[in-house]
Amino acid sequence: MQEVYKNIYLKELALPNNPLRSLNFYIVKGEDRSMIIDTGFNLEETKQEILDVFRELDLKPENTILFLTHLHSDHTGLAAYFQDMGLEIYMSEKDGTLMNNSVAQDNPRWEHIVEFGRLQGLHVDQLEIGDHPGFKFRPSAPIRFTNAVPGEFLSVGEYNFEIVDLKGHTPGIVGLYERDHKILFCGDHILGKITPNITFWGFEYGDILGTYLESLARTYDMDIDHLFSSHRFLVEDHRKRIEELYAHHEHRLDEARDILKRADRTTVRDVARQLQWDIRSRGWDDFPASQKWFAVGEAHSHLEHLRAIGDAEMEEEDGILYYKSV
Numbered sequence: 398m399q400e401v402y403k404n405i406y407l408k409e410l411a412l413p414n415n416p417l418r419s420l421n422f423y424i425v426k427g428e429d430r431s432m433i434i435d436t437g438f439n440l441e442e443t444k445q446e447i448l449d450v451f452r453e454l455d456l457k458p459e460n461t462i463l464f465l466t467h468l469h470s471d472h473t474g475l476a477a478y479f480q481d482m483g484l485e486i487y488m489s490e491k492d493g494t495l496m497n498n499s500v501a502q503d504n505p506r507w508e509h510i511v512e513f514g515r516l517q518g519l520h521v522d523q524l525e526i527g528d529h530p531g532f533k534f535r536p537s538a539p540i541r542f543t544n545a546v547p548g549e550f551l552s553v554g555e556y557n558f559e560i561v562d563l564k565g566h567t568p569g570i571v572g573l574y575e576r577d578h579k580i581l582f583c584g585d586h587i588l589g590k591i592t593p594n595i596t597f598w599g600f601e602y603g604d605i606l607g608t609y610l611e612s613l614a615r616t617y618d619m620d621i622d623h624l625f626s627s628h629r630f631l632v633e634d635h636r637k638r639i640e641e642l643y644a645h646h647e648h649r650l651d652e653a654r655d656i657l658k659r660a661d662r663t664t665v666r667d668v669a670r671q672l673q674w675d676i677r678s679r680g681w682d683d684f685p686a687s688q689k690w691f692a693v694g695e696a697h698s699h700l701e702h703l704r705a706i707g708d709a710e711m712e713e714e715d716g717i718l719y720y721k722s723v
């Protein structure tokens with residue numbers, strides 16, 4: 398554990414068998430109350446590591462709040478456990494509701510994901526919902542949470558954090574901004590080295606990549622000296638990193654435009670197959686099932702952005718979506 402700023406500590410929690418490797422777990426220590434940010438996976442060893450931190454920093458459950466940046470299981474895995482321990486939990490209404498709806502195996506959310514898989518053309522790969530990372534690591538129990546409302550403030554120790562809307566990586570991801578100290582806890586909104594995954598969440602969430610790019614633009618304008626993100630190294634120059642992320646998505650959009658131009662019309666799955674991916678495998682057929690879900694979600698968010706800016710059109714035939722160049 399290291400003190401990364403006055404009374405702000407960082408402990409890396411391992412994420413076994415996950416390409417993200419570890420979660421940056423943050424603790425803000427105050428006199429009257431303290432705060433922990435996100436929890437890591439629901440694993441016994443992670444729980445023990447956090448309990449060690451409680452002992453080391455002398456944190457009391459009744460005076461400690463848990464702030465959840467977003468619903469992903471590497472951030473929320475132990476939420477129910479800490480709730481039972483007596484911590485008050487803050488989470489955005491959108492992500493909290495989505496998360497609580499994910500508990501039941503027969504919740505319509507999972508049915509929708511299977512339906513989307515078909516619309517995206519994924520039935521060809523015969524994927525099962527059991528291979529979907531969100532389903533596999535879904536929470537075991539719903540939690541009660543206090544709404545983390547963007548624009549409201551949370552004060553902990555000498556810090557007065559403004560809750561900020563960072564939506565894009567998930568529909569309701571929120572961060573904490575401390576204006577005087579120029580600190581932003583940003584969850585997975587901006588990461589060093591890794592490109593945050595931007596996936597398709599359903600048509601009701603609209604052009605989510607566009608939403609993400611707008612959130613990046615707002616973050617670009619913020620005065621930040623200390624960007625505390627959730628994975629890997631701490632980014633020193635947030636503007637430089639945001640420019641790299643813009644360039645990444647521009648390149649992706651160009652790739653998708655080229656793919657659409659090559660055929661009359663293309664399914665989301667076939668766009669995903671033709672995009673360049675970093676993972677070491679020979680081709681689409683060697684992709685692990687979970688990576689196919691990811692890849693198709695990412696391709697879809699880019700195709701929907703192209704549609705939103707007028708560079709692509711979509712049509713549905715026999716329950717499958719086809720995108721084409723405009």
Ligand SMILES: [Zn+2]
Pocket residue numbers: 467469566585
């Ligand atoms: Zn995430």
